[in-house]
Structures are given as structure tokens and as C-alpha cells.
Amino acid sequence: MARIILAVDPYGDIGIDEIIARINMVKEYIAGVKIGLPLLIRFGLPGVKKIIDLARDTEHVILDFKLADIAPVMISTIEPFVGTGANEVIAHAFIGLDGALKEFKEYIDSYGLKLILVVSMSHPGSTDIMEHVLDKIINVVEKLEPYGIVVPATRPHIIQNVKKKLLSKNIDVKIYSPGIGVQGAKPGSALKAGADYEIIGRSILYSPNPLEAASLIARIHDELVRRR
Amino acid sequence: MARIILAVDPYGDIGIDEIIARINMVKEYIAGVKIGLPLLIRFGLPGVKKIIDLARDTEHVILDFKLADIAPVMISTIEPFVGTGANEVIAHAFIGLDGALKEFKEYIDSYGLKLILVVSMSHPGSTDIMEHVLDKIINVVEKLEPYGIVVPATRPHIIQNVKKKLLSKNIDVKIYSPGIGVQGAKPGSALKAGADYEIIGRSILYSPNPLEAASLIARIHDELVRRR
Numbered sequence A, B: 001m002a003r004i005i006l007a008v009d010p011y012g013d014i015g016i017d018e019i020i021a022r023i024n025m026v027k028e029y030i031a032g033v034k035i036g037l038p039l040l041i042r043f044g045l046p047g048v049k050k051i052i053d054l055a056r057d058t059e060h061v062i063l064d065f066k067l068a069d070i071a072p073v074m075i076s077t078i079e080p081f082v083g084t085g086a087n088e089v090i091a092h093a094f095i096g097l098d099g100a101l102k103e104f105k106e107y108i109d110s111y112g113l114k115l116i117l118v119v120s121m122s123h124p125g126s127t128d129i130m131e132h133v134l135d136k137i138i139n140v141v142e143k144l145e146p147y148g149i150v151v152p153a154t155r156p157h158i159i160q161n162v163k164k165k166l167l168s169k170n171i172d173v174k175i176y177s178p179g180i181g182v183q184g185a186k187p188g189s190a191l192k193a194g195a196d197y198e199i200i201g202r203s204i205l206y207s208p209n210p211l212e213a214a215s216l217i218a219r220i221h222d223e224l225v226r227r228r
Helices: A018-027 A038-056 A069-079 A097-112 A128-144 A154-168 A189-193 A208-226 B016-029 B037-055 B072-081 B097-110 B130-144 B156-168 B189-193 B211-225
Strands: A004-007 A028-036 A059-066 A088-092 A114-118 A148-150 A174-177 A196-199 B006-007 B032-036 B060-067 B088-092 B115-118 B147-152 B173-178 B197-200
Touching: A004 A018, A004 A059, A004 A208, A018 B016, A028 A038, A028 A196, A038 A059, A038 A069, A038 B037, A038 B072, A038 B130, A038 B156, A059 A069, A059 A128, A069 A097, A069 B037, A069 B115, A097 A114, A097 A128, A114 A128, A128 A154, A128 B130, A154 A174, A154 A189, A174 A189, A174 B016, A174 B097, A189 A208, A196 A208, A208 B037, A208 B197, B006 B060, B006 B115, B006 B211, B016 B032, B016 B037, B032 B037, B032 B197, B037 B060, B037 B115, B072 B097, B088 B097, B097 B115, B097 B130, B115 B130, B130 B156, B156 B173, B156 B189, B197 B211
Parallel strands: A004 A028, A004 A196, A028 A059, A059 A088, A088 A114, A114 A148, A148 A174, A174 A196, B006 B032, B006 B197, B032 B060, B060 B088, B088 B115, B115 B147, B147 B173, B173 B197
Antiparallel strands: none
């Protein structure tokens, strides 16, 4: 079972056709794709739909706009993607429930889209504020019971702690971990800490040999999962 | 001096030409426009550029994607807007500095774009987490010294407290307040509490008579500013 979520972020002058070609190269090794604002802004809704179509036979087609707004704005942002084949949406847990995540989750639930909440982030500044309110962020997760959460591979202790805490309350969420490769964490390190998926972008998509990069990481993942 | 920032969020099936027509109706009363993800997704970069062109002779042409990501993603999101005439960008303070806001501010500074940080939000769930870390959020503002901050009209005590705190440290930021109208706060209430601008969307743009709605609010603002 694939454990790689491919972050499809364009860098430099790359065109949509080249991105599609590179995704096709590595498709057998990925569990899904994650599409963010840089792609949306460069290639518009038609460009995003091309990537969604390409990835719709993978399990996870994730819209990652790091939503962090009041409910009507988040709903209006996701509305155009209903029925496109995208099936998961990332939002920030820290914005809280009433008037934001509560109504947003009700809306996306009604269309069969799944919610993934950001619990922690991969950059050093995540310790300025977010790490101080980790307990409150986990409270939001417990109340909302999203499908998944984002916890970075650069903070494996948080992956372990959050997973333990949620499981002790019988809450089962998928854990998605960014921060592998360019951001410093080693492939496999998040799975080892308890994550379900590693979100990997640049070190596959911008490798001189994307197929080789993806298959190498997939082999590391398979080995780890076998040993569990 | 105008104190209205017009939030240009599309609702329902409104087309870009109708939005442009309504902005033109109220243009003499506004200090600027705020463009968010719902508009970007529906009308793409070309649609956003039309609104920017229309608003470029106002003082504030604000990109409000509530940015809350690592620096490379935020930079790659704003890159296509450099040189378009947009001059202010909204990001969340809570994500912290290193690897996020610090590098992002350096990037946008180098292109003359100004940073506006979200300090508090207008919905009830903002008290779940954000209000508990208001001091830490203000620390981020003090360290980064952005051009402006967002504090909602629904929380006038926070407008007053934050303004006092920042002024006591000789930090002068513009305060932008959403939450007027549909979200519950009265026009003028944020200015009264110390805000510089009130961000107003639906109660002008979706009024049966946008011109009348805008001129009425502008009169309330003028009266308040005269009395200061």
C-alpha cells in the first residue's frame, strides 16, 4: 500500500503539462496528491481539474489551501470543487469551531468530502504559538473528529503524543506528515513515529529522476510497514 | 477620507461583470478593496487582475488569502501578483516567524507589498484557541512590525487593548476590522473602538442599493472621524 502523498506545488516556470508528465511517471508509487494555492493561482480551476482527473483513481485527492477563515468564506472557496473528484480538504484547527470549522465540516460532510486538520507545522516558527496551544488544538480535533490531521515529520514527538492521546479516547484519524526531504526530515521518519502518510513534494517532483526518487522512498516505506 | 474597505467576495451565481458594475457604483466611498479565495477560484488570475485594475487608484488593494503556510508556499502563492497593482497581503500571525512570516515579509517587502497580520477573528470559535494566545500573537506583531493588523468589529475590546499595547511600544499599525453588517457589528463600531478601516462586504455589495448602502456607512464614518 502506497504511503506517499505527492505535494503538487509548482516552482519556477514549470508548466502544467510537465507537472502532469512527472505525476504520471510516479503514479504507481503514490497514495494520492495534494494540490495547493501555488498551482491554483498559476493554472486556475481548469488546471486544478486536470490534476484531479489524473489522480482520481488514487485514494486521496487533497485540496490544501490551508483554510483558516470564517465558515461562509471557506464554504464559498470549496464550493467550485464539489463533484470534481477531489475528496479531502485541509483546514487549520486553530481557528476553532463555531462560525468556522463546525459549519464548514457540516457542509463538506454533506458532499462526502473529508476534513483534514492542521495540528502542527513543519517550520521552526511553529513553536512561537502553535506548539504552546497543542492541547487546545487537540481539543478541537476531539470535538470535530476529522478524517485526518497534519503533523510534520520534523516533529516526530508530536506525532507520537497526538496519536497516543487520540487513540486513548478512541478517536482514529489518519496522520499526514509533510516536512520530508527539502524541509529536513528523512523519508520513513514520520511513518516510524506513527504517521499514515508522508507528504512529499520537491524531492520527488523536482528530482532529476522522479521515478527513481519515488520508488526509492516507496521501498523505504514498504520495509517500515512490513516491520510494524 | 474613506474608511470602507470593500470585501469583494462573490456569493451565488454573480458574474465578474456584475461585481465590477457594483464596485463602480460605490467607488467614491471606498478606501480600497479586499480580494479573497472565492473570487480567485471562480474567476481565476485574469478575474482578480480586472478587480485590481479597477481598484488601483484606491489606496488599498488587498489580497486576502488568509495565508497560513510555510514561507516557500506563501511566497509562491503571492509571486504571480507582484507588479499587478495589489499592494497589501493578509497572512495569519499565529503561524509564527522563522520559516514562515519572517521570510515571507522579507520577500514581499522587497517588492513593496505591505503585510497585514490577522490578530483576531470575527466568529465565535475565535475564542476556542486564538483569544487564549492573544499575547503571543501580539508578540509576533511586535517582532515583525507589519503595516497593518486585522481585528474584528465583533471584538471591540480587543481593538482597544491591542492598539493601546502596540502604541505603548511605539508600534503604529493600521487596524482593519471585518465583522460589520451581516456578521453582527454596527457600521462605525470598529472606528469608535480605534480601528482605521472597516471591512464591509455583503451589506454593501449585496444590498438592493449598493450606492445608498455605501454612502450611508460613509456618512456614519465621517461623523465619527470628525468627532475624534
